[in-house]
Amino acid sequence: MLAGTSYVTSSGALTSGTMTNQGAVSQTLSTTSTQYTVPQGYHNGSGTVKIVTETKSATPSTSAQTIVATSGKVISSVSVAAIPTKYKDTTGADAVAS
Numbered sequence: 635m636l637a638g639t640s641y642v643t644s645s646g647a648l649t650s651g652t653m654t655n656q657g658a659v660s661q662t663l664s665t666t667s668t669q670y671t672v673p674q675g676y677h678n679g680s681g682t683v684k685i686v687t688e689t690k691s692a693t694p695s696t697s698a699q700t701i702v703a704t705s706g707k708v709i710s711s712v713s714v715a716a717i718p719t720k721y722k723d724t725t726g727a728d729a730v731a732s
Contacts, residue, residue, distance in 0.1 A: 636676055662686060664706045693718065 635641050635651025643649055654675035661670040663685045670683050687710035690701050694717045703709045 657681075660684075662706070663708070665703050665708060689713065691715065694721070696721070 635649075636653050636655050637651050638655075639651040640648055641651065654673070656673050656675040656677050658678055659673060659681040661667075661683050663670060663683065672683075685708045686706060688704060688707045689711050690703075690709055691713040692699055692701055693715045701709065701712050
C-alpha cells in the first residue's frame, strides 16, 4: 500500500502503507551517466529513461583522430569521408609486384 494510506489486515488490524509514490521518474543517460537505478516504490507508468544520440563525421588526415561524443550525448554512428585527392597521388611510386 502507498504511504499515506491505511488498510485493514485480515486479522482486523489498521495498518499504514509504506510504499513510496515515485510518480513519473525520468532520466537521461550519457557517456558519463551510463546507468540508472529505478527507485523502489510505485510508478505511474509515464516515466522514461532515454539517451540522446548524435552522428559524427570525420575526414581522413595524416594524423590520428579521436572521435568523442558531445557532452550529454551518445554517438550512434561515425561517418568517415573518402580519402581526399591530395593523399591519392602516387607519382614517383616505384613499388613492383613480385
